[in-house]
Amino acid sequence: MAVVKERRASMAERKPSFIGKESPMIIPHLAGMEDPLPEKTPEEVDVVIVGTGLIQSILAAALSWQGSHVLHIDKNEYYGDTTPTLTIEQLTQWVRNVNKGLIPFYTNAQIYVSSDKIGKNYASRDFGIDLVPKVLFAQSDMLTLLVKSRVYQYMEFMPLSNFHTFENDSFEKLTNTKQEIFTDQTIPLMTKRNLMRFLKFVLNWENYPEIWEGYSNKSMAEFLSEKFKLNQTQSSELIFSIGLCYNNDVATPQCLQRIRRYLASFDIYGAFPVLFSKYGSAGEISQGFCRSAAVGGATYKLNTALESYDPTTKIVKFSDGSKVHVSERVVVSPTQTPDPKSKNIPKQNYKIHRLVVAIEKDCKQWFGEQESATVVVFPPGSLNGENFEAVQAIIFGSNSEICPQGTNLWYLTSVEKGENGKRLLDLALKTMLKSISRESIEVDDNVVKFDNKTGSPVINEKYLKEELNELVEPKILMKCYFEQYTSTCPFSIAQPEIFKTQKKDTTDDTTNGNKDNGVIYSPMPSSEISYDGAITAAKVLYETIVGSDDDFFDVDFEDEDITTTNNNRMSYSESAITDDEGEEDDIIMKN
Amino acid sequence: MHGIKRKNFTQELIKQKKLKDQAKIKYYRELNNQLLIAYKTNHKYDLESFKLTSIILDLNPELNVAWNFRRKIILNYFLQNTDSNVAFDWNQELNFTMLQLKRYPKVYWIWNHRTWCLRYVNDIQMWQNELHLVDKMLAVDARNFHGWTYRRYVVSQLKKNEPSNSDLLNETEFDYTTVKINKDISNFSAWHQRASLFPGKLSQLQGYSAKLELIKNEISYLTNAIFTDAEDQSVWIYLKWFITDATIVGILQTGEGGDGYLNVLKQFEDSIQIINNDEIEFSGKDNNWCLKILIVIQTIFFDKLQVEKGGRTDDRRIMLEKLVEVDPLRKNRYLYLLK
Numbered sequence: 001m002a003v004v005k006e007r008r009a010s011m012a013e014r015k016p017s018f019i020g021k022e023s024p025m026i027i028p029h030l031a032g033m034e035d036p037l038p039e040k041t042p043e044e045v046d047v048v049i050v051g052t053g054l055i056q057s058i059l060a061a062a063l064s065w066q067g068s069h070v071l072h073i074d075k076n077e078y079y080g081d082t083t084p085t086l087t088i089e090q091l092t093q094w095v096r097n098v099n100k101g102l103i104p105f106y107t108n109a110q111i112y113v114s115s116d117k118i119g120k121n122y123a124s125r126d127f128g129i130d131l132v133p134k135v136l137f138a139q140s141d142m143l144t145l146l147v148k149s150r151v152y153q154y155m156e157f158m159p160l161s162n163f164h165t166f167e168n169d170s171f172e173k174l175t176n177t178k179q180e181i182f183t184d185q186t187i188p189l190m191t192k193r194n195l196m197r198f199l200k201f202v203l204n205w206e207n208y209p210e211i212w213e214g215y216s217n218k219s220m221a222e223f224l225s226e227k228f229k230l231n232q233t234q235s236s237e238l239i240f241s242i243g244l245c246y247n248n249d250v251a252t253p254q255c256l257q258r259i260r261r262y263l264a265s266f267d268i269y270g271a272f273p274v275l276f277s278k279y280g281s282a283g284e285i286s287q288g289f290c291r292s293a294a295v296g297g298a299t300y301k302l303n304t305a306l307e308s309y310d311p312t313t314k315i316v317k318f319s320d321g322s323k324v325h326v327s328e329r330v331v332v333s334p335t336q337t338p339d340p341k342s343k344n345i346p347k348q349n350y351k352i353h354r355l356v357v358a359i360e361k362d363c364k365q366w367f368g369e370q371e372s373a374t375v376v377v378f379p380p381g382s383l384n385g386e387n388f389e390a391v392q393a394i395i396f397g398s399n400s401e402i403c404p405q406g407t408n409l410w411y412l413t414s415v416e417k418g419e420n421g422k423r424l425l426d427l428a429l430k431t432m433l434k435s436i437s438r439e440s441i442e443v444d445d446n447v448v449k450f451d452n453k454t455g456s457p458v459i460n461e462k463y464l465k466e467e468l469n470e471l472v473e474p475k476i477l478m479k480c481y482f483e484q485y486t487s488t489c490p491f492s493i494a495q496p497e498i499f500k501t502q503k504k505d506t507t508d509d510t511t512n513g514n515k516d517n518g519v520i521y522s523p524m525p526s527s528e529i530s531y532d533g534a535i536t537a538a539k540v541l542y543e544t545i546v547g548s549d550d551d552f553f554d555v556d557f558e559d560e561d562i563t564t565t566n567n568n569r570m571s572y573s574e575s576a577i578t579d580d581e582g583e584e585d586d587i588i589m590k591n
Numbered sequence: 592m593h594g595i596k597r598k599n600f601t602q603e604l605i606k607q608k609k610l611k612d613q614a615k616i617k618y619y620r621e622l623n624n625q626l627l628i629a630y631k632t633n634h635k636y637d638l639e640s641f642k643l644t645s646i647i648l649d650l651n652p653e654l655n656v657a658w659n660f661r662r663k664i665i666l667n668y669f670l671q672n673t674d675s676n677v678a679f680d681w682n683q684e685l686n687f688t689m690l691q692l693k694r695y696p697k698v699y700w701i702w703n704h705r706t707w708c709l710r711y712v713n714d715i716q717m718w719q720n721e722l723h724l725v726d727k728m729l730a731v732d733a734r735n736f737h738g739w740t741y742r743r744y745v746v747s748q749l750k751k752n753e754p755s756n757s758d759l760l761n762e763t764e765f766d767y768t769t770v771k772i773n774k775d776i777s778n779f780s781a782w783h784q785r786a787s788l789f790p791g792k793l794s795q796l797q798g799y800s801a802k803l804e805l806i807k808n809e810i811s812y813l814t815n816a817i818f819t820d821a822e823d824q825s826v827w828i829y830l831k832w833f834i835t836d837a838t839i840v841g842i843l844q845t846g847e848g849g850d851g852y853l854n855v856l857k858q859f860e861d862s863i864q865i866i867n868n869d870e871i872e873f874s875g876k877d878n879n880w881c882l883k884i885l886i887v888i889q890t891i892f893f894d895k896l897q898v899e900k901g902g903r904t905d906d907r908r909i910m911l912e913k914l915v916e917v918d919p920l921r922k923n924r925y926l927y928l929l930k
Binding site: 179181182183192193197 | 818
């Protein structure tokens with residue numbers, strides 16, 4: 001496997017362990033982040049985790065803080081496994097490896113890199129591309145855990161408040177707050193009333209079963225139209241852009257829960273429902289938890305693959321010839337299995353189509369004020385009536401630090417069944433490109449000049465031609481498509497039964513000599529756009545290993561004194577979360 | 592911060608905290624005694640006493656006696672003294688209250704002291720600065736009524752200083768309430784401010800049609816608001832004021848062959864009926880604010896305007912009986928009104 005030399009600065013490099021001169025070293029250097037390998041593998045550990053993806057990293061940190069000795073390895077030279085943040089060069093190599101069949105559960109990977117731009121105007125490592133892009137709800141178990149585990153201190157967050165729905169050939173910005181409903185001149189009076197009533201209801205929906213119970217098995221669209229008299233456009237915004245559902249078949253209670261998630265997240269840290277992490281999504285959070293695990297005592301080894309596990313002797317063998325005795329369990333990412341054909345790997349029945357595109361264009365008009373990201377949703381049927389599932393897109397600008405100035409990263413996801421997924425993503429991409437080019441013409445002063453004498457507009461033909469050319473062919477710097485498989489069906493969490501079946505294997509099936517008998521396979525990333533479900537999956541794994549999840553991240557950081565808190569606050573002043581804490585600190589210190 | 596467990600204090604920490612607090616309490620009591628002796632017994636108006644008030648007000652801005660003492664010192668010591676070394680720095684004094692307000696935006700005595708100081712530093716630029724200050728205070732907390740009261744005071748002073756600017760100020764202040772209400776429809780302070788500005792804005796306009804247009808715009812703004820949130824009392828209270836304000840009623844009554852006012856009332860009645868019927872359809876219950884305002888409207892119809900009942904029914908008793916049910920907290924008032 002060719003080694004990619006250039007990589008992005010790791011989290012540990014961006015935020016070194018030493019903060020200021022006086023403060024003590026609170027974050028030990030991560031073996032593997034700064035140096036590729038620890039000096040030697042320990043001889044005896046409690047748990048071996050193979051693959052440094054999001055769920056495994058949360059698990060590693062939880063186990064380490066609970067007191068288990070964890071050896072966390074990854075066959076790649078980078079962190080993240082199924083959820084890494086990659087440079088363009090690393091992504092190209094990854095695509096090659098998928099096509100060589102080296103990475104199971106990914107298919108049809110394709111990449112285009114503009115050779116006259118990448119490596120010239122932009123460096124490969126200017127881009128940090130996530131295989132699993134995600135947004136973080138302000139009220140969610142992930143955010144609570146990031147705070148509780150203090151992993152948020154390694155990171156920086158930015159708000160995201162603009163959600164767009166593509167409907168009737170245009171991108172509508174959501175009207176989702178009382179303020180917007182009140183001031184919007186286009187919404188009829190009765191509709192304002194209905195919308196507001198629904199928004200109030202949904203915040204406490206479980207308390208009003210008389211309203212929704214009759215719709216438990218009916219579609220949400222039916223519920224919204226019959227109970228709240230909302231029309232198709234409004235219900236589609238609620239279901240697909242606020243609820244971020246994929247299709248109309250989602251049951252009413254489940255959809256209500258998803259809509260509430262959005263609304264309850266509003267105004268927790270400010271007038272926005274979600275945040276995103278700078279420098280990368282799931283890749284960044286994975287790294288954060290790995291770092292936390294290392295502080296808790298886990299040992300890290302990159303460039304190391306699992307060779308085999310013998311459940312009788314409890315010996316794990318690695319590709320570098322080393323071995324370790326495991327007292328508890330071995331957790332393996334399906335992508336890093338020693339035997340891709342093994343029947344022990346849970347069936348990965350659900351396909352996710354992903355398209356990521358780097359474009360040379362500033363899409364500021366789509367972002368909220370001072371923001372650098374937006375979510376765009378194509379409800380079912382909105383792409384020439386062809387898509388049965390919604391296409392979800394997250395667009396990041398350069399302030400997210402995952403792409404250089406003047407460029408954007410667009411992530412598009414679909415769970416469309418069958419072979420239509422790629423075409424639909426391309427269609428959605430084309431629609432967005434057309435829209436952004438059209439909007440650019442409207443705002444570009446060079447195209448329309450005003451005649452000095454008459455004051456009437458004169459179109460500058462030269463500029464218009466250039467703009468129209470761009471409209472036909474906007475500059476795409478990089479475009480990558482792939483399909484990923486997962487055992488987690490859309491909107492569900494990893495099924496605990498998967499792990500239970502494997503547990504049975506450990507006792508019954510030790511004789512046939514499979515290399516992976518007795519290991520627990522962790523789930524592949526789900527299609528969920530937020531982090532919901534990841535912690536539940538990690539908890540289920542944790543419970544399988546420890547016996548209960550009572551002490552999952554039951555950590556007390558009593559050691560931390562005011563000095564370090566202050567320092568952290570100053571270093572991370574850009575983060576929406578630390579700012580908030582800072583304010584309260586001031587109040588406490590004053591009294 | 593949200594989502595973080597509050598630190599559990601160990602017994603040792605609690606003990607330490609109590610010990611620390613005890614020292615603080617002792618210190619504060621000593622200062623308090625010193626202050627009272629200097630003020631009430633010795634009438635000691637000097638620099639030392641002034642410093643003492645600064646220290647104690649920093650600890651407790653609610654202690655109005657200290658503010659009183661401070662003002663006496665300013666009047667009887669600083670302003671009496673011709674020695675330039677003790678010339679009083681009003682800016683510094685304003686700064687002192689400013690810092691206090693930042694920490695304690697809801698203490699009456701600080702606002703009071705600031706107003707007192709400004710009487711001595713009366714110049715137009717200063718009042719402009721005050722308007723900026725109160726802008727900032729209301730940006731932090733748009734529903735701080737101290738801020739709104741102060742804002743009205745500042746605006747009145749600006750008008751006094753520059754009467755020619757009065758109309759423009761009314762205009763910008765009215766727009767300011769629109770901005771604040773658009774941000775938060777439940778901001779009663781902003782609605783109240785709007786009510787105090789609206790008649791002035793009306794009288795500024797020349798000609799009947801211009802006045803009528805302003806009223807019509809306000810009607811549509813209000814209608815928009817009651818449809819957006821019929822549970823919010825701020826809007827209903829403003830509406831009640833709006834349909835009974837003498838200036839507005841006077842203008843309406845001269846239009847449409849004398850029926851202008853009646854027609855506006857009918858228009859509101861229809862909108863409120865729609866909202867209430869919708870509420871009954873959804874929840875099976877009447878909206879109590881709808882009922883209350885409908886009663887107000889009918890009272891104007893039948894008692895004030897002596898409208899011919901032909902075709903119209905007086906539903907006030909029925910509505911009061913409904914209110915007894917849907918608004919049990921004010922049950923006895925409705926029962927009294929029914930008598």
